Amino acid sequence: MVERNYMRLEFLSKSNNESFARVVVAAFASQLDPTIEELSDIKTAVSEAVTNSIIHGYEYKEGMVIIEATIEDNRIEIIVEDKGKGIEDIDKAMEPFYTSKPDLERSGMGFTVMETFMDGLEVESQVGKGTRVKMIKNFKSLSDRE
16 A cells, blocks of 8 residues: 655656656556556646646746646645746636637647546646646555456
């Protein structure tokens, strides 16, 4: 049984670091012996959160994206944070298909995807100071899978 573990990762807000981030968090989560579906859910949610930081938070300018993950028992909490421009209206930003960048392909679904694949989602943001996305995933214990 895993008790508690923690990791922190910081990287530049470059698009090619998005896949690196999702692999690192998935590798960290693997100690919970997740199903392939659970691991895929985490990768997808992390990918969306990191992409939001790069595209919306920093608008492709250079900045740092910080990921912290904590494992406690059968649960992982993942925080993706940036010090970018922040979100003016979080409720509006979380509406499906709402986007501040309508010219981009497949935009407007990031928070919806995170909510769908995770068991909990909290978004905090301050204009001019950045955004913090907290995601929680509960893993079924091995005994529940049999």
